[in-house]
Amino acid sequence: MHAVTSDEALLRRSRRSHIVISSVKTLVQTTMSGVFFTLLVKQLGVSDAVTGVLSNVMYLGFAMQAFSAAFIRRLPSLRTGALILYTGQRTLYAFLYLLPFLPLPYGTRIVLFITLYITASLAGNLISPAQFHWMMSFVQPEHRGVFTAHRDMITLVLTIVYNLGMGRVVDHFTAIGRPEIGLRLCAVTILLLMAADAVSILLSADAPGVLENARKEPSFFSAVRANLANRSFLKVVFMGCSWNILSFFCNSYHNVYLLQELQCSTTFIVTAGMVCNVLRLAVSIPVGRYADKYGFARCVTLGFLLAAVATGLLAFWRPSNGAVLYVVYQIPYSIALAALTGSLMNIILQYVPAKDRVSAQGLYGALNGLSGFTGAALGGAVLGAIQANGLVVGGVSVYAQQVLNLTSAVGMALLAVYMRRVVQKLPRVS
Numbered sequence: 085m086h087a088v089t090s091d092e093a094l095l096r097r098s099r100r101s102h103i104v105i106s107s108v109k110t111l112v113q114t115t116m117s118g119v120f121f122t123l124l125v126k127q128l129g130v131s132d133a134v135t136g137v138l139s140n141v142m143y144l145g146f147a148m149q150a151f152s153a154a155f156i157r158r159l160p161s162l163r164t165g166a167l168i169l170y171t172g173q174r175t176l177y178a179f180l181y182l183l184p185f186l187p188l189p190y191g192t193r194i195v196l197f198i199t200l201y202i203t204a205s206l207a208g209n210l211i212s213p214a215q216f217h218w219m220m221s222f223v224q225p226e227h228r229g230v231f232t233a234h235r236d237m238i239t240l241v242l243t244i245v246y247n248l249g250m251g252r253v254v255d256h257f258t259a260i261g262r263p264e265i266g267l268r269l270c271a272v273t274i275l276l277l278m279a280a281d282a283v284s285i286l287l288s289a290d291a292p293g294v295l296e297n298a299r300k301e302p303s304f305f306s307a308v309r310a311n312l313a314n315r316s317f318l319k320v321v322f323m324g325c326s327w328n329i330l331s332f333f334c335n336s337y338h339n340v341y342l343l344q345e346l347q348c349s350t351t352f353i354v355t356a357g358m359v360c361n362v363l364r365l366a367v368s369i370p371v372g373r374y375a376d377k378y379g380f381a382r383c384v385t386l387g388f389l390l391a392a393v394a395t396g397l398l399a400f401w402r403p404s405n406g407a408v409l410y411v412v413y414q415i416p417y418s419i420a421l422a423a424l425t426g427s428l429m430n431i432i433l434q435y436v437p438a439k440d441r442v443s444a445q446g447l448y449g450a451l452n453g454l455s456g457f458t459g460a461a462l463g464g465a466v467l468g469a470i471q472a473n474g475l476v477v478g479g480v481s482v483y484a485q486q487v488l489n490l491t492s493a494v495g496m497a498l499l500a501v502y503m504r505r506v507v508q509k510l511p512r513v514s
Contacts, residue, residue: 094289095222101288102219107239108281111246115270116177119353122339124267127184128193148209149449153307153442156214157299163290166215167282169207174278176204181271185264213445216429218291226376232426233372240361251354297439307443316435316510321448323507324428325455330495332459334395334488337467341485346406356411363418371422380427380434381508387423388500390416396493399486434512463488
């Protein structure tokens with residue numbers, strides 16, 4: 085057994101720090117999305133369609149990722165930039181949970197909410213692509229799939245505990261007519277997570293190599309032109325954008341449907357999500373090994389197929405079977421997420437040269453974020469139209485969410501065919 089060198093110890097500590105950083109990021113995103121965020125937005129008094137759109141306003145901030153490389157090349161260190169931007173982002177997020185209870189006019193609160201929400205998202209997205217490469221700089225290329233799987237497993241365990249605990253707390257205070265207490269506790273929790281994140285960032289080694297690559301890249305517009313000239317990159321971007329449009333088109337309105345039409349409790353919704361996370365936990369390592377062996381493109385293809393099956397089930401989603409079918413849906417969808425979560429992040433590395441990766445990752449993230457918001461907006465328009473006018477097929481009233489899920493399922497199946505026939509055949513870079 086060989087002695088562990090100081091360099092090896094530093095790499096190990098840095099990998100562990102980034103697992104904590106990623107876990108905090110996921111827990112904060114959990115608090116700023118899903119059922120918790122739905123309850124927050126509904127506290128502002130907006131409609132279902134507006135709720136779905138507001139729930140995805142943060143994805144407009146993904147556009148800032150396109151400027152990430154140009155921004156970070158001016159930083160003295162990634163560690164300093166990440167500390168400042170993530171701390172600012174989480175502070176704003178915590179304030180948003182207090183906003184509904186301030187003595188402000190309705191219109192002012194909505195405008196302030198959207199402004200601060202987008203600002204917080206912009207702050208995080210400026211550093212996000214570089215932070216991903218910062219993390220991966222501590223991992224050997226042949227171990228990236230397994231490392232991502234281990235990171236996801238730890239994040240999932242924490243998410244399960246967090247969702248269950250916070251779900252029960254929010255339900256309790258809502259039941260006794262004091263929802264503001266539950267939402268304020270969400271704000272306090274975000275601040276505690278922010279503190280854990282700051283400590284982890286300071287414990288990690290810096291990544292001067294990532295900054296050096298970013299500084300070697302041409303100007304912003306030259307980098308964009310270089311990436312857009314890479315046909316493999318464009319085909320991968322088309323895949324990512326299509327997936328985001330399809331998934332946000334339907335998923336953005338699941339929680340509204342569960343809470344209102346199906347009359348499900350927050351605890352049930354969180355528990356169903358916990359089932360999904362437990363299944364993801366069980367298959368994460370095998371899926372990571374599959375990705376390392378066969379490539380991230382093949383793993384993404386598998387994920388799209390499973391997502392199409394799962395989403396297709398919800399085309400039959402009605403109040404009479406809503407709770408049961410939602411739990412069944414979690415089985416294929418959780419495996420799909422295990423296949424997609426890490427692979428969609430890593431796939432760019434297979435088709436873009438190292439010198440272009442930060443800018444390519446930023447452009448990829450920006451376009452994916454904008455496409456996700458576009459999908460949510462389109463879904464909201466369809467949902468609003470069906471709710472306003474009604475839809476009857478064969479004498480049976482059809483819910484808007486059924487139409488959204490059926491449309492997305494068909495699109496996801498076609499996307500799996502695209503992956504098989506186009507992306508999997510692209511030449512990889514070394």
